[in-house]
Amino acid sequence: MDVFLDEADPSSWPGQGLKIGAMDAQTRGDLYWVRKTAASAGMLYTRVAAMIGNVQLAGAGTTPPPEADEAAAGNQLDAEVAAAEREAAKLLRELQSGSGKAAFDKRVHGKS
Numbered sequence: 001m002d003v004f005l006d007e008a009d010p011s012s013w014p015g016q017g018l019k020i021g022a023m024d025a026q027t028r029g030d031l032y033w034v035r036k037t038a039a040s041a042g043m044l045y046t047r048v049a050a051m052i053g054n055v056q057l058a059g060a061g062t063t064p065p066p067e068a069d070e071a072a073a074g075n076q077l078d079a080e081v082a083a084a085e086r087e088a089a090k091l092l093r094e095l096q097s098g099s100g101k102a103a104f105d106k107r108v109h110g111k112s
Contacts, residue, residue, distance in 0.1 A: 001045050007038035 010016065014030040015023045023031070 004038060004041040004045055007034065007041050 006012070013034050015027040018027070020028065
């Protein structure tokens, strides 16, 4: 949690005090990754705290969530990650071909 609190402090982020439009591309990119890292640290903390809570519940004699539910949730997450990887690979192939880049730009940015 200490890492999350340090990384989520906006006063330490790149471009602090500047509006997005006033930042150069490098600063905006750095800001994006710093925010993403902070969010990841928070999510990791939440998941670890949930696991610890489940272990504590099991030790206290209460019934933790069924293992099948945890396995199903893990499988669902794996399926979502695999789908995202397939979509990313598809987009990369489109961008690497000339016609794919034009279609991508038109779809994403409204450009011709």
